[in-house]
Each structure stands twice: as C-alpha cells, then as structure tokens.
Amino acid sequence: MKKLLTIALLSIGLLSPVQADSEVADRAIRCSALIYIELTRPEMAGLTAGEALMNRIYAYHLIDGTDMEITNGQITAAQTEAITTLTQEYIQGVNLAEEYRHCIFWMTDIAKYINISEYVSEDNKNKEVQAEEMALFLSAPKESSVTIFKNPIKTWEQQVDLGFAAWASQELKVPYKEAILVKVSEKFE
Numbered sequence: 001m002k003k004l005l006t007i008a009l010l011s012i013g014l015l016s017p018v019q020a021d022s023e024v025a026d027r028a029i030r031c032s033a034l035i036y037i038e039l040t041r042p043e044m045a046g047l048t049a050g051e052a053l054m055n056r057i058y059a060y061h062l063i064d065g066t067d068m069e070i071t072n073g074q075i076t077a078a079q080t081e082a083i084t085t086l087t088q089e090y091i092q093g094v095n096l097a098e099e100y101r102h103c104i105f106w107m108t109d110i111a112k113y114i115n116i117s118e119y120v121s122e123d124n125k126n127k128e129v130q131a132e133e134m135a136l137f138l139s140a141p142k143e144s145s146v147t148i149f150k151n152p153i154k155t156w157e158q159q160v161d162l163g164f165a166a167w168a169s170q171e172l173k174v175p176y177k178e179a180i181l182v183k184v185s186e187k188f189e
Contacts, residue, residue, distance in 0.1 A: 024142050025061035028054045029075075031103035033082035034096065038163040040170060050107045053116045055079065060137040069130075084175055090164055091179045097157035105144035113140045161187050 032054035038044045039051065058078065059070040090096060119133060161184055168180035 021061050021142070025058045027103075027106075027143075028058035028061060029078045029082045030086065030099065031107060032058060033079050033086055034100050034103050034160075034163070035107070036079060036083060037086070037167045038100075038159065040166040041162060044163070049116050050104075050111065053110055053114065054103075054107060056116070056119065056137055057110060057140060060134050063134065087164075087176050087180060090160070091176055091183050093183075095157060096160045097153050100160050101149060101153070101156040102144050105146040105149075106141065109141040109145050 032051050035047050035051040035054060039047055055075050059075055062070060086096065114136060125133075164180050165184040165188075168174050168177045168184065174180070
C-alpha cells in the first residue's frame with residue numbers, strides 16, 4: 001500500500017525523488033540532435049539507441065509534474081530546433097567537438113545505467129509503470145563522468161565535420177545545406 005501511495009504521488013507530481021531539470025533537458029536535446037546528424041553516416045548506425053535514450057532524458061527532464069507525457073511530435077520539434085541552432089553555430093565557426101565528445105560519453109554513462117531496450121514505447125503503460133520509468137530516467141547521470149579523454153579534440157572535431165558533411169549531402173531538404181557544405185569544404189582544404 002505504501003509503495004502504491006508513493007507511485008500515485010509520483011504520478012501527480014507531489015513527490016519526486018529527483019526533480020526535472022530544464023538545463024539537463026536542453027543538453028539532452030542538443031546531444032540528441034548531434035547524434036541525429038552523425039547518424040547520417042552509415043558507420044554511425046549504432047548510435048540510434050543513443051538518440052532514443054537522449055530523447056527520453058530530454059522528455060523526462062522537461063515534465064514538471066503536471067503531465068506525465070510529452071508527445072513524439074514535441075520531441076521531434078525540439079530536436080529540429082536544436083539541429084537548426086547547432087547548424088547555425090557550426091556555420092558561424094563554433095567548434096562543437098567538445099560538446100559532441102561530452103555528449104557521447106554522457107550517453108554512454110546513461111546507457112550503462114539504463115537499458116533502453118527495456119523501455120520501448122508501449123501505448124498501454126499504466127501510471128505505476130510510467131512513474132517508475134520517469135523516476136529511473138530522472139535519476140540517470142546528468143553529465144559525463146569522464147573528464148580525461150584519450151583521443152585528441154581534433155579527432156572529435158573531424159567526427160562533427162564528417163557528420164555535417166554527410167547530413168548536408170543527403171537528398172532530403174536540409175536547412176542551410178549550401179552553407180554547411182561550404183563550411184565543410186573550408187575545413188577539409
């Protein structure tokens with residue numbers, strides 16, 4: 001009975017072992033967007049689960065206790081906005097290598113903590129399961145535990161460049177496509 005009461009309180013936002021955090025949500029959606037860009041490179045297909053994981057971290061850190069749900073459409077819209085922002089920053093010459101490196105190591109820490117395959121979306125999850133899932137995702141690491149990195153930052157910068165090159169080279173409509181390709185060509189000259 002006590003567990004049921006805790007779950008009920010969690011589900012309506014009156015009690016939370018870990019609070020939602022908009023700063024974590026912002027970093028998670030930017031990380032998801034960077035991963036999305038990298039996924040256009042065939043050799044990066046293994047990051048698909050990482051993108052889903054970061055989207056879930058984003059969603060749960062955005063929920064304020066008044067609603068237990070953020071739609072896939074809302075997540076996609078936020079990711080699209082983050083992709084646009086990252087693209088503008090990339091074109092302006094902002095080096096996204098450190099952010100991408102921290103993103104990958106943070107995602108790895110979360111993946112060690114949470115097995116994303118156990119949380120494949122089910123339409124009929126009850127409130128108790130939703131509250132437990134939310135509590136788990138909110139208690140996941142909020143930043144990378146790694147502070148000393150083996151690979152030089154130049155390696156990560158090349159990964160970002162290759163990701164933007166692959167993303168802008170798609171046949172799909174990509175915002176700022178021409179500007180990205182010009183920036184990439186400048187970097188590889």
